[in-house]
Amino acid sequence: MKLNGADILINCLCEQGVDTVFGYPGGAVLDIYDALYRNGKIKHILTAHEQGAAHAADGYARVTGKTGVCFATSGPGATNLVTGIATAYMDSVPMVAVTGNVGINLLGRDSFQEVDICGITMPVTKHNFIVKDVTELADTVRKAFYIANSGRKGPVLIDILKNVQVAECPYQPQTPKNPATKSVLPDKLKDIADAIEKSKKPVIMAGGGIIASESSLLLRELAKKCEIPVTYTLMGKGCIPDGDELCLGMLGMHGTAQAVKTVINADTVIALGTRFSDRVALNRDKFAYGKTVIQIDIDNAEIDKNVTSSMHLMADLNQALTALLPLLKQKQRSEWLNEVKSFKKERNLNRATEIINSASRLSPKDSPIITDVGQHQMWTAQNFDLQSPRLFCTSGGLGTMGYGMGAAIGAAIGSGKLAVLVTGDGCLGMNMNEISTAAANKLPVVILLMDNRVLGMVRQWQKLFYKRRFSQTNLERKIDYIKLAESLGAVGIMLGENDDIENTLEKAFNTACEKSVPVLVDCVISPDENVLPMIKPGATYDTQLDKMEENK
């Protein structure tokens, strides 16, 4: 069968089981969009901006576990994807980004809408390809999906020249290859099992790797069998049900007092699929000083990168935990668990966290929760109770403001359920155009806008470290969010400072479900709330602040 490059691309996407693509057409991808139109099997979501498409592909990938796909044209279309690709890279989200480029006769001549997108995305992709020959296209696409989805997952970019899209060559369909797996070393497993057995006060630190490797159930089994308390990183949220008696909540800069105290008092830290980022370990040299650190990660380069391990295993967590569990004996650690229980503290409540707590109770079960970046993100991570993995989408590593609206679209489509986006007025300002995309696609997305008229997190740091010099953190905007929502095709609901939270949220969830529309709830909150508790950057865990401390 002879096909042109554009048709080969679309056929290869079908081979990989791609059902949805997020993107934006343009001059250099006209043939690809024509092939998409003629093929008719793949749903395409036209976003308002390519960045939204990249974030949507990311949100789709996080909730489904499949590889997210986005399309953009050459030049500005391609550069607009970059933030979305970098976000996916930092959080190890499988994604394939396809861009068009000018034809080979124009390449390298500063032609209209020409940009070296492979050069630009080299540091933020697992790998990227520029396809100059149609005979290489099919295998390149297959390889891209393989790379995105194998080992530590991440984004791959394919830049396809215009002439390749129209050139023809024979095409043979192929079934996708499964990622190769390495066998787990038995000696190392035995050592790890012995160390866990011997430990008196172990704690599990569960990261995004648990979710990426679909190991949540194994993690819970391990925790139950050996009675080990579990704390998760921001990327690991959902790996163990919030509220479970072994769940300590989130760890790190804004981690719970219980998680932090447990880590301080533990003799063994079992790090599963986590890279001890500076927002988690804070002071990497002192974080686990004097403790046994057991690290299991699929990425060899993460082992001993930030915190030196006492023993480690480079392996897929699902395989590693499956092999480890039979080596461990049932064990009771009631003394340690009682001690851990005594560390528990009430959550810090304010208007925003009350709203989030209510949303957590009222939102339909199994709704994906998406956040933007800032105070509302931490409040959500601390307060939104999740029962399952793959329900939490947040930009953890890159901290991309403006991530949420695009990701919510991808999450709503990927899950086929109502999505809850918790955002702030700073973040929403960055990609609010995508509300129109959600409206056009009749997506039930409830947007809880934490409207404090300031850039809350930056402002909090200005209080902590800059003597309240609020440089450029007051948003003097005159936006009427209700009218904004309505004009973009969504429903706007006001939640004033004295309005009843439960009634308003119920109305929002019902409207979104019944009418299948995005509903924006303008939640007016005080500009002066803080995210607590907090450990200052680079500080040790014992310095966790329970109250706000300002330098004057």
Place this chain on the structure above:
Amino acid sequence: MTAEIKKYTIGALVSNKSGVLTRISGLFARRGYNIESLSVCATEDEELSRMTIILKGEEYVLYQLIKQLDKLEDVIKIGCADELDCVYRELALIKVAASVDIRRQIVEATEIYKAKVVDLSTDTMILEITDAPEIIDAFVKVIKPFKILEMQRTGVTVLARGTHTLKDRDCYGDNVN
């Protein structure tokens, strides 16, 4: 606790495609590795190139560099040469000012170092030396007083003694070597 800064020689087999050097040098730049020299050459397999990298840093940086490079799709094999018994060789061409009255002295030094005179003009000479890098350093020191006009060194090439080859080296897994 300050770790010792040492020089390490790393060999890598990489795919022979355009852009590979950019990927690798870009990784060095963004991760802040201090690279002293990098040489790339063809191999017996036309699909592969071989890179020799001289890194100055702590042992931690060595292992990070190897593991990070190992993650790149285009890096096929990688290993640190210093852990094996290896032959290190480098070639240098040195153009030196050589008026008639000092030629004899230069030739003498050249002979002692088993270097060669490969060009002679009325006022200059070009010397060629192929040897271990530290021998070349020593030779350059001897020649320097005669006034070096320009000099070029190829960077180190390295092969392990015996049957050991980089392409057969097991550098994947827990014990990156």
